[in-house]
Amino acid sequence: MRIIEAKDYEDMSRKAAAIIGAQVLLKPNCALGLATGSTPIGAYNQLIDWYKQGYLDFSRVSTYNLDEYRGLSHDNPQSYHYFMNEHLFSHINIDIEATHVPDGSNPNAEEACSSYDALVEAAGYVDLQLLGIGNNGHIGFNEPAAAFAAGTQCVDLTESTIEANSRLFDHIEDVPRQAYTMGVGTIMHARRVLLIASGPKKAQAIYDTVRGPVTPEVPASVLQLHADCTIVADSEALALLT
Numbered sequence: 001m002r003i004i005e006a007k008d009y010e011d012m013s014r015k016a017a018a019i020i021g022a023q024v025l026l027k028p029n030c031a032l033g034l035a036t037g038s039t040p041i042g043a044y045n046q047l048i049d050w051y052k053q054g055y056l057d058f059s060r061v062s063t064y065n066l067d068e069y070r071g072l073s074h075d076n077p078q079s080y081h082y083f084m085n086e087h088l089f090s091h092i093n094i095d096i097e098a099t100h101v102p103d104g105s106n107p108n109a110e111e112a113c114s115s116y117d118a119l120v121e122a123a124g125y126v127d128l129q130l131l132g133i134g135n136n137g138h139i140g141f142n143e144p145a146a147a148f149a150a151g152t153q154c155v156d157l158t159e160s161t162i163e164a165n166s167r168l169f170d171h172i173e174d175v176p177r178q179a180y181t182m183g184v185g186t187i188m189h190a191r192r193v194l195l196i197a198s199g200p201k202k203a204q205a206i207y208d209t210v211r212g213p214v215t216p217e218v219p220a221s222v223l224q225l226h227a228d229c230t231i232v233a234d235s236e237a238l239a240l241l242t
C-alpha cells in the first residue's frame with residue numbers, strides 16, 4: 001500500500017484528481033470505477049475544472065459506479081445515478097451511454113446484481129477504482145461481515161451507515177435500508193485502487209485498513225492484498241497512523 005498524506009480536504013481532492021487525470025491521459029479509453037458520497041466531490045470538481053481548461057478529454061472513458069440504493073429510480077435526487085450526473089457526468093464530455101451504475105430501480109435483486117457483474121466482467125474490469133471508506137471500514141456498501149463477498153450483491157445497510165448517510169435525506173426514515181453494491185472480489189479485480197479519506201471520523205477505519213488484520217469485519221483491510229493500492233488521506237484521517 002502506498003500512502004500519500006494530504007494537508008486537508010482540498011489538497012486530498014487535488015491529489016486524487018491528479019491520479020485520476022493521469023489515468024485518463026495515459027489511457028484515454030480507460031474504464032474508471034467511481035464512488036459517490038461527500039469525499040470524492042472535491043476531486044470531481046477538480047476534474048471538471050481541468051476538463052473545462054482543456055487538459056482532460058473524457059470522450060472515450062467508460063465508468064462503473066460501485067453502488068446504488070435499492071428502490072430509488074434514476075431521476076430520484078437521492079439516487080447515485082442522479083448524484084453522478086450532478087457532480088460529474090453532466091459537466092464533462094463523457095458519453096452518458098458509457099456510464100454505468102447498478103440499477104436500483106430493478107426490484108429483482110438477483111437480476112440487477114448478476115447483470116451488473118456481467119457488465120463489469122465483459123468490460124475486463126476497471127483500470128482504476130476510486131473508493132471512499134465508511135466510518136466502519138466499508139468499501140462500496142460492503143459492510144463488516146463474516147465473509148468477503150465476491151460479486152455484486154444486495155446488502156442490508158447497517159445502522160451506522162444509515163445514520164451517516166441520513167445527513168443527505170430530510171428524515172432518517174427516508175434512507176433506503178438496502179443497496180446493490182459491487183462485491184469486494186470485483187473491487188479487487190481493478191488494476192489500480194485509489195482510496196481517499198478525509199476527517200477525524202475516518203481515522204480508526206484508516207488505521208484498521210492499513211495496520212489491522214485482513215478481515216471481512218473491516219472490508220477495506222482486504223486492500224492490503226491488492227498489488228497496486230494508493231491511499232490519499234488528509235492528516236486528520238491519518239492521525240492514528242503517525
Ligand code: F6R
Pocket residue numbers: 034035036037038039040066067131132133134135138139140141
Ligand atoms: C459510495 C460508497 C461508500 C462511501 C463511504 C464514504 O459510493 O461506496 O462506500 O464511499 O460511505 O462516504 P463519504 O464519502 O460520504 O464519507
